[in-house]
Each structure stands twice: as C-alpha cells, then as structure tokens.
Amino acid sequence: MAVPDFMSREAPPNYIAGLGRGATGFTTRSDLGSVADDGGAALATAQAAAQGKGKRERDDDDFNQYEDPDNETGLFNGTPYEREDEEADRIYREVEQKMDERRRARREAKEKEELEKFRKEKPKIQEQFADLKKGLKTMSEDEWASIPEVQDMVRKRGQKKVKVDEVYGERLTSMPDTILLSNIAQTQFATSLDTAEQSLGVEGTSTDFNLFREARDRVLGVKLDQAADSVQGQTNVNSKGYLTDLGSVEIKSDTEISDIKKARTLLQSVIQTNPKHGPGWIAAARLEEVATKLAAARDIIGRGCEACPESEDVWLEAARLNNPDAAKVILANAVRHLPQSVNIWMRAKVLETDRKVQKRILRRALEYIPNSVAIWKAAISLEEDSEDAKVLLSRAVECVPLSVELWLALANLETYQKAQTIINKALKANPTSHEVWLAGAKLEEQNNTQERVEKLIKAAVARLRQKGAMLDREQWLKEAIQCEKEGFLGICKAIIKETVSLDVEEEELKTTLLDDAENTAKEGAIATARLVHEHAISLYPNDEDVWQAAAFFEKEKGTKESLEKLLEKAVEDVPEIELLWLMWAKDKWLSGDVDGAKAILQRGFDANPNSEEIWLAAIKLEIETKEYENAKTFLAQARQRVDSDRVWMKSAVLERILKNYDEALQIVEGGIKKFPTFEKLWIMKGQILQDDKKDFEKARIHYALAVKTLPKSIVLWKLASNLEEQLGVSVKARAILERARILNPKNADLWTEAVNVEQRAGNAAMAKVLLAKGIQECPSSGSLWCLSIVLENKPQRRARSQDAMRSCDNDPQVIVTIARLFWSERKSDKARNWFQRAVKINPDLGDSWAWWYKFECSHGTKEQQQEVIEKCTNESPHHGPEWQIELKRLENIGKPTSEILKIVSTKLKNNL
CATH class of the missing domain: 1.25.40.10 (Tetratricopeptide repeat domain)
Incomplete structure (x- = not known):
C-alpha cells in the first residue's frame, strides 16, 4: 500500500492529531504554566510556544535588559500594587543587602587574591625595577658621573650603518683642501683693506657705521625702559645706577x-x-x-x-x-x-601736589557729592585758616547732619557759648548718639562746671534709654576708662555713678562692683577703679568687705597718701572693723613712725576695747621696738580683759625672750589649764622643758601626756619622736611615729618624718621601704615625692621627677626639687624658671624663696639676688619646714624677712 503523500510533509500550523475525532491536546506547566481547556486556542498557544522556545532562549538576555523591573508581567500583571507588596519588596531588598554584606568580605578577598595573582604574572614596570632602585642609594658621585648619556635611538633607526673596516676601524673620508683654506680665511682678522674696499669705504656706499650705533642705542634703550619703569608707570632713569637696575631685572x-x-x-x-x-x-x-x-x-x-x-x-x-x-x-x-564716585575724586586729589588745585578738585567733588563725609573731611583738612574751616564745617553739618564727627569738629573750633549751641543742634540731629552727649559733658568739664557734667550724663542715660539706644554697663565702663585717659575724671565719675549699677541684681551688685574695680585696675585705669571703689563704699558704707577691698587696692596700686586718707576715713566711718586699724598702724610703723602707730592702736583700743587683734598688734609693736616692760604690761592687761589662748601664748613667748623660763613655764601651765585643747601651749611647754631647761625626763612625760590629750596633733608626735632620737633611743622614736600613723592614717608629714629618722640613723634601705609605703598611702604628697627624687640614683632622678609631676601637679615642693635638679646639672636658666614658678604658685612657702636665693647667690648677679630679697619681703612668707624653725627661734624674733631669708638659705644644702 502506498504511503499517503501528506505523511512526508510538515504538519500545517495549529494541527493537532485526532482533533476531528474529538481528541484534545494538552500542554504542561513548563510550557504555559497551567492546562487550559480552550480547544484549539490552547493548542495553538502551545505550538507557538514550542516554536518560539528556541528563539526566546537565544534572545532572552537581550530581551530582559530592556524590561522594566517595576512593571510586573505574567501571573501578577493585573493585580494592584498595595502597601503589603511594598513592604514585602522592602524586606526582600534588606535581605539581599544583608546577604551581600555577608558575602562582601569573601568577595573582596577573592578580588584581592586575583589582583595579586595578576600582578605576579604581569607586574608593573616600576615594580620590575624596584630592587634596582634600592641599589641606587649606595652609589657614589663618581659612579653617577660614569653613567653614559641616553642615546637617540629613534634617529639612528633611519640612518645607514657605517661599514667598519676590520683593521682600521671606521672608515673616514678626507676633506678637500679648498674647504680648509676658506675656513681659515673666515676666522682670521683682516688688518688691511684692498683698493676696492678702500674706495667703497671712502664713498660710504657699502659700510654705514651709523646703523651699528643706532641699533646699539635702540637695544640699550629697551633694556633701560624695562629696568626703570615703576609700578605707577613713571619712567625715570638713575644715571649712576642704571647698570645695577639692569642686573636686578627678574628673569x-x-x-x-x-x-x-x-x-x-x-x-x-x-x-x-x-x-x-x-x-x-x-x-x-x-x-x-x-x-x-x-x-x-x-x-x-x-x-x-x-x-x-x-x-x-x-x-x-x-x-x-x-x-x-x-x-x-x-x-x-x-x-x-x-561723578558720584568718592574714590575717584580722592584719587585725583592725591595725584595733585599743588594745595590750591587739591582744594579746587575737592570743592568740585562736593558739587556732585555734597553728602560725602570723607570729601568734607579732606577739604576741611586742607584749610589753614580756622575761620575758613568753620565756614566749611558749617556747610558740612548742613549737608551731612548725621555726621557726629563733623559736629564735634565744629564745636571744637567755636567758643564756649557757640559750642553749646552747636552741641544742642547736634543732639537734635542725632538724639541716639552717645558721643554727642559725652562731647557736651567734656565741654562743660573744660569750663569747670561739674554740676552740669553730672546733669548731662544723667540726661544722656535717660534719653538714650527712651530712644532704645542705651549702651550696656560694659560699654559705659569702657567710655569711662577712655575719659580717664583723656583727663576727664569728672565725666568718668558721673558715668560710674549713673551706669555701673545698670541691669545688675541687688544680691550681685556688691560682687559685681568689686570685680569691675579689679578688672579696670588690671587694664591700667587706676582712677576709674578708685572711683568704682568709692561708689561701692557709698552704696555699702558699713560693709567690711568693701572697705577692705578699697584698702588693699590703695595699698597695691595707690600712693601712701591715698592709703592713709582712705584708712583715716574708714576708721571714722566704721571703727568696729579691726583690720583697718591694723593696716593703718602697720603702714605707719613701716614708714618709721612708731609713735604714730602706737597712737593709732590706742585709738583702736578706745573703739574696740576687747579686740584681740588690736591687743596683739600693740604687743607685737612693743616687742619689735624692744619695749619689753610696756609689752608685759599690755599682756597682763590683755590676759584680764581678753583672756584668749593667743594672749597667753604671747605672754609665754615674751618671758622666753627675756629668758625667764620659770615664769614662762608658769604662764604656759596656767594657759593649758584654761585652754587644754590649744596645741601651741602644749608645744611651747615641751620646748621650754627640752630646749631651755634641758629637763628631758619631764619633757618625755609632758609629750606622753600631750599626745594622749591631743592625739591628732602631728607636731606633738614629731616633737616626741625627736626627743627620743635626741636621747639616742631610735627604736622608741620609730615606735612613737608608728603609733602616730595608726592614729592619724594617710598623713604625709608623719611618713616624711619616719623616712627622715631612718636617713639620720644611716638606714637607707629601711628609708626607701618606708618611702614606698608612704607614697602608696599618700600618692599626692609633695614632700614624699621630693624625698623619692632625692633618694634615687642620678640616672633615675629625671624619670622620678616626671612621676612626681604627674602625681602631684603644681606642688611647689616638687617644683623646687626639680629646680634643684636642674641646678645640679648646671642648667641655670631652667633652674631659675622653675624657682620662679614655685614661688608664684605658693608665695607663702618660705623654703622656696630660700632655695631660690641660695641659687642666685651661686649663679646669679647682685641685681638678681636683690630682686629675690625684695619679692620675698613683699610676700612675707610664714610657712615651710625650715622657714618656720628659724622664724620661731627666740634669737630671730624681730628680725626682718630679708634676714630670715639669708639665715635659712645658709642652712640649706643641695644634695642632688
């Protein structure tokens, strides 16, 4: 049977086998996503999908690159984009970012590895020669010079190579003799002219030497112009130095x-x-x-x-x-x-040298710019006659009524009455200008009308406040300082009276006034500061702090007369302030008026009969002047009327000075009964028994009772230990200090004394152990750190000094020790700077002054030594380990500070 013809042909489009019999085709989800029972339409869709599958696979990448990611297609292309979808997209983006972050390290490591691999395979040229470049460091100058020059290889490529003979080398071609002869003739100088040349030269038709001269002149002229033209374009040649100018032309x-x-x-x-x-x-x-x-x-x-x-x-x-x-x-x-440009007119005026021409230019400028203050000022400054200047100023204030400077200049040229009228007009034109008000006040003060000055300043403050142009108190204070510099103290006083209390609360007014006085004094405005003090006293006439601040200001910045005047007024207004009586009496005493000082103290007694300070000052004055009988009388009266612990102590001190030890001991014992907790009476009794009467057993018993009564007294514990050490019982001295440290933990003085006891006993190892324990317990103690620096070996002292500065910054004892360290290293300038720093931090520490004076005696001049003495005398220090010992010695009582300074400095030893 023959095969039908259609079986060998390609199936027609949309053909489905069995469709006529009722069969239906099917598609899978991989093709369309779902089965659709729509007859031929579904099948046609499946076939179209099958036919276009390969093409889509080929064009998929190209198609997707133009696809809009926000325009969804396919299954959800018809659904609305809601808030939940937006939230979902945001979450997906965050997840993708998180995953990308997690992969970043791995990705970067991979990229780095690939880059290194690429560099190893194809390194840069500079990396290829890196090892050779390192070797260039060791090359000498001769090796550098022996490097051959780079040849031009580009040109040699196009040149033919010269054939080289094996025997004679490179072949050369000889030059003809005619060329050699012509070159010789060109280089030789001709010493004669032939007949033709001579004839040409005579007729001048061939050689013209004028052309050479003109060309030379032109070249020289160009160079001169370049050298001589200034910035303004002025061409002026210095005939003597033009060659030097040519040499200075910048190339x-x-x-x-x-x-x-x-x-x-x-x-x-x-x-x-x-x-x-x-x-x-x-x-x-x-x-x-x-x-x-x-x-x-x-x-x-x-x-x-x-x-x-x-x-x-x-x-x-x-x-x-x-x-x-x-x-x-x-x-x-x-x-x-x-024509309205001020700068152009002013520049035109500057270019003119004739005064008349300048005036003409400025007056022409005023026709175009009548409201220019600068042009008016320039025109007025050119006038030599004051009357002409007045005329111009009168016209100027009409044209520019808001210019305060022009009004004031006109007022300065007029008489007193006319100046008043001008100031009034200026105030009408400028009601918010404080300069005009101050100018009016200056005019009144110059004519000795102080009452009008105060009225003007008061009116100025009221008017400016009304107009909303009021200055603040700091600006008014600056104006007062400026008035003082100009010599208008009346205006300065009026300004302070009216403005210094502006916008200040009543509770802060006193402090603010005292701060203003201090700040103005620092700026050098002494009169203004004095007026501020006077205003403060007028506001607080019975305040002790205000009077004391004024007194200390006059003592530091004022004169002796001003201080005496202030103190005399102070004791009359506030006689109950004891400090003022004492300052006045001391000022009299220091000036050499002992009788005047005694008279002042007597007046102080009358005003304050029970004042302990005045009694003690009077007693000190009698002792200093060696009036011991009067001092004893005063002390007996003071013990009855005042009956204070200090009076009893001073009484015992006076008896010790007079070497009446039994009477001194009796007074001390009476004082101890009255004031059993007063430390100095216990100390004095021990010193009388130990040093004066040499009764060591009674002194030992007394110290035992003293430390039992006053266990917190560090001085009594140290005296008790010193007594045992003096008697040779070092073990008992250590025990006393150990017991003191138990009762007074974390006390640097006790640890310092324990270290000193071991040093004096020659036990350096134990001293270092105690020092380490002391620093551990008292890490900020300057005295312990000083011992630590001293006990260290020389190479480690600087490091120990740095540790000390970190642990107790700005401690004067540590700073003095560091200065001594620089001293031992012969660094005089540094040592002097550190000594100055120490006395500046704590001027009351006498040991610092003594060390500084000792240093200046070794390395300084007489002027520097005198400077230390003067500064120490002004500060009058009272504390310091060695200073207090010498200050309280009976033989040193009454000696000036300068003598104590010299005594202490001689007993110090720089053992660094």
Missing part, C-alpha cells in the same frame, strides 16, 4: 612663563565672552604687569575703560598703571562717567 623661569601664558589665554577668553565684566580687565592688566609688560597692561586696561565706563575699579586701576600725567587725564574722563 622668569620656564614654568612661570607657561603659567602666564595659560592665565593670559584664560583671561582673554573672559574679557571676550563678557566685556562688561570689570574684574576680568583688571586681572588681565595685572597679569601683564607681573609679566613686566607694562605697555600691554596699559593697553588692556585702557580697552577696559572703554568697555566698562561705569566700573570704578577699572578707572582706578588704569590710573594706577599709568604715570601721573596720564593718570590725571584718565581720572578726568572717569569723573565724566562716574
């Missing part, structure tokens, strides 16, 4: 020339694209000026004036670049275009 480097060319191109583009832009023309002209092409600069700025006739800066630049004569013409053209 631009290639780099600078290249930069100038680039800038010239850029600026040329600027002025061409925007010819109305004045700064572009100015920059282009200045560029040519820098390039020493002044003619080009003038040409450019001239074209700029034509392009920008309304630009003031362009005209001024053109005037600057040209010589004075040309500048005058330029400025004349400028004022035609810009």
